[in-house]
Amino acid sequence: MEDSSGDLLMEERDELMVPFAHTDEDPTFRTAHFLKPTLGSIQTHSAAFPLLSNISSPESDRRSKNVIFPGWRGTQEGWEEWVDELSPLYGDTWKKAGIFDAILASTYQPRRTKFQTQFIMKLVEKWCPETNTFMFSWGEATITLEDIMVLGGFPVLGQLVLTPVESEEMLALEEQLRKIHTRISHEKGQCARESAWLEHFKGGEDKTLEHEAFLVLWLSRYVFPGNHNIIAKDLFLIAINLSRGILIALGPAVLASIYSDLGLFKKFLQPLSNLGTGECASKNTQLSLCSPLRLVQIWAWERFPTLCPKPNLILLGKTRSARWFEVNKWVAPNDIQKALDSAKDDFLWRPYAPTLTNWNPKKLYQEHEQYIIVTPNIDSEVETLVRCWRTSELVGFDCKEQYLPHRVGMQFGFDQDVPGFVERWNGHTDEFAWNHYNRPIRDEKLYIPARLFEADVTQRYLELWRAHQLKLRNGIGAGNDALPHDVMQQASADVLKDDDMIAEKQSDVESLSSSQKNNIPTLVNNKLFPLQKDDPIVEKQAGKDIPSSSVENDDENAEAVPEKEENTNGDDPKLTQEIHETFGTFAAGKEESLTEVAEICGENGKKFPNRLVMLRNELEIRNIRIGRLEKIVGQLKKEKCKNSILEDQRK
Template sequence: MVNVRGPQVLGSINTTDTYPALCQLQSRHRAQRVIEGELQPPLITRKHIVSLPWDNRYKDYVVNAGLYGVHQVGHIQTDSELISALVERWRQETHTFHLPVGEMTVTLQDVAVLLGLRVDGNALCGRTDLDWSAVVTNLLGRDVDPTTFRNKSKVAIKMSWLRNNFSTCPENADDKTVQQYARAYLLMLVGSVLFTDHSGDCISAIYLPLFEDFNEAGKYSWASGVLAFLYRELCGATDPKRKQFGGPVLLLQLWSWERFPMGRPRTRRNCEVPQLGVGDLERRPPLGHRWWFYREYAGHITCRVLKSYRKEINDLNDGKVIWLPYEDKMHLLPPICSENPSLWRTTAPLIHFWIVEVYNPGRVSRQFNHYQAVPPSLGDTMDELHKIINGAGKNWVDTHHEHLQAWEDREDKCLVDQRPYDHSKHDEYLRWFSGASILYLRSPRDVPNTDISNEARKITADIVAMCSAVTDQQTKACALDLLYKCKEAIKLIVQPVESDDDPGPSSRPASKRARN
């Protein structure tokens, strides 16, 4: 047990006190509203089903564009409550999640491995000062009409227009026509899964010129562009006034499932599990594909609410976090998932058209199995750049020239410290972090009644003793199942009962519970 000095508990701090060093923006963070007792509803997550049918004639074009992995992952149901709980832990100051176990974040490695997106390539940037009606006509082969763009917008294409015009590619279509349909599919794919806006029914046309030449599209660093968009959404969502969360919601959810027990689903019974590591090496699916068949969640529905997730995050410890989830799976994945691993630790800025975000892999060195030193003083996370909003009529290549040059120098900006992670030296980092940040998020509503809490622990201890005394295996399995159900019910009204490092039935399959 690491002995940390004075961990900060969000909810025990007087709001007039000075916030910890890493939480200087706490007063305008949605988590602050939680500790003040204000009910914060979960964010509305914006992620769409790719509603254009797949046609195998698109395959080569989508592969060449570097987005086949995203197509392979498929549609996965969004857990808005889990996303909201993670947003409460995100810090604009560091671009990391602040957790009881330290700082963690979504990295370029995660984007490459989970979605199969290229890291090494041109920054995802271009011009938005184009005649978008002409672009649509030229690249999609359709004349623009009043139903093409959203009202008062010259760039937001309605998804209904795409569906009405590109649902079925003609059987006798020539190559030019198939390419137009493939571009429409790619536009729907990136607009529905990677760069979802808050409108709910439109996709920006700014991505369409990227697909004019499919081979050139494959030369972009889609991974860095997606990560920039995610960071911007996370930073914006910490504003308590924000109601929606867009962008690569799927990426954030898969990242959480790979590393944490809360909300992690289980497979349906009699469901055939897709095999990784089979088929053509170049076109194998990325790791995120393994989650598409997980359609059911273990435990009661009340386990998947924001309050419950908040408690589970408070209860995280080293034994519940999978720090290196990919190391035994990389050989099963396509080469694109492991290309240029040194760039996973570059400190070059992340760029997506109007978005520029700081990337701080040194703050999460443990995620790369490297020595986690106490990070230097807070750097600039470009708060001024957060004020830049998207809009047509900009040449972002000129606007972000300095940052684009920094991305060009990405190989020279990689971290060089190759010392391996050493858990025996991790205490120093945790002592620093516990005093510099807020480790536990607790609302006044979550503070337990001491008498009830003590009685609940006594009841749980009695049930554990009774289960231990049972010798018949079938009866014991039923008793343990009952124990975990009681434990979940108790967690809804008091602090989580500490008994072991087991993540509980909200995350564990019933078959595993029965075996223990």
């Protein structure tokens, strides 16, 4: 029988968890829930955190002026009236097809301003095409299927956009639409434009094709926009299917187009010296981005309170996107950069969880955590959650993009562990990738986080993230032109060795005997204690700490320490020296000292402060940083010496 454990959606395990926004707070040992794959759940190499190219430069600022946004359009004149006319007639059909909210949202399109263009550019500087996520200095985030569904109203369930159901009746309707498209093109002496299409069908005498024509315009302008405001004939069959109430998964295709354009934008802003022949290697090259990037702007406004304008109140019957209609806020580019870099405490991981007037969160946001048993007839709303939470390949028009929600689990209320590697499906057909997106749920039960639960990260994730930030601050990145190419190659190899070393240290802990593990300290009421079977621990469930009432009584059998001799800062000279020597040895790579640390903790843990564990992590990272700097300095000296010899030879 095939082992499907690697295809499970989530896992539950006891972990030492740290609040990501407040890493100075004490860790908590509790039951945590993670989206898979994580480094601990599948024994493959970790995707970890790629090093981004630094594209912020005067050259990239100039090149950004050559970017146009045909996919970012305001509401067309006469469109809102047409929606109001057809909504009473076809509203039920739109709901059946899952597009009712998306059509209403099209009447509230935020206009693109100079500030919004600069805002998007600053976000693109943080974009990582390898993971389809934003790599901020304080954490990783991205626009997900949840955002596409809530802000855009697009369904994530249904049939593939590239293979709509066809019948003789539908093919006949498509032929009629093609003939009208051709006639409009001849009358106007150009391709059928959106304005001419609306003028021909809105309020016309022939109502037989009005609904289909309406949906064609909606798809062409607000869902899959192209260049030059032209009606796209390849959308006719999709519109006809939607007009029959057939559910089509527009959400994955829309998100795929957004991911693709963000990647193109990032590549376009690269310095010309970093690009090969034929890769946008001209100062006069223009980049056209046709995806609905307005959703990225709204996504950012929802999550960065310091950068968003004052939102509108949502009127009864309106969609969430109405909050951002005709609002704006000017922020200088440098201030945008600073705000993005300092948003650690302000970033809203779950902006849709709080209730708003006239906007009712769906099943995604329940008051209390839930466990749902997976059955063959699982609820469609639960199936929707699975699509938002599960890694997959997004199939769009002319693109396939990887979807990696396990990297941003906190956006869904899940705890975050080191993300595992996910294989690409580029070599497979669209149908194959789509079947993988549509694969059955393998989990026996699903966990749904509480609406206001504040997720944390594992200690291991925090360590790797800090190491990643040290690498960036030390100049190890593809965009740092100050170092020679061979030095950068060596530095990259050192980075991989560092990651391997951290993984080895993790395995060292796993290989300890039970008695040794029991001596590794745990946190109880902000103090370090050896972890014993009967020790009470603080468990954090549904966002609440539930301390055991018996914790204080556990010290009754411990050796009494006079209150005046209590050392809350942990500066017992003898013990401090012993701990520092041991941890310094461990950070230098002597694995046997791990046992010494466990013994010291078991012997003196009740007297030593709870900064012990953090001290080890800080020393390890500091040692890694110093070692890497020494290697880079050595390579630079060699390079300088080589250049001096060559110069002497020329003389």
